[in-house]
Amino acid sequence: MPSSILLVNGPNLNTLGMREPHIYGHETLKEIEAKCKQAAKKLGMSLECFQSNCEGEIITKIQQAVKGYQGVIINPGAYTHTSVAIMDALLLIKSPIIEVHLSNIFQREAFRHESYVSKVAKGVICGFGSNGYLMALSAMAELVKKGK
């Protein structure tokens, strides 16, 4: 059976490709998700994609992911920098968590330099655009293989 991985995208990421392409690229979230599903399959994993603009819905999804997934990849969007509640929910997850950002948050405004999610993630990938999700999948495949 392929390992099940959950990909969570936070607020406003559903509008990718529509504005600020110089920061976030031209691809839509649907295109990125399709690319990730294909890549996951090649790595022997199945990928479920979830996006929400609501903090509570993201928390509920993370709570439901406590069982049934071998890993979680998350781009929490702006909640990265504000949400103790998402960090607390992620603390319930025993499988590896990888945080992804399209942009290099450390080259941007000071308020984006702090991440609550980094405190509970196994690792962080940022600044590589949508390739960052593929990098996260490849790292996740290694972690799952090693059982970490």
Ligand code: CA2
């Ligand atoms: O770089 C990332 O992936 C971010 O998580 C994106 C968030 C931002 O608040 C984080 O600091 C870094 C913003 C997502 C906004 O999505 C947009 C999509 C299309 C156009 C403009 C924004």
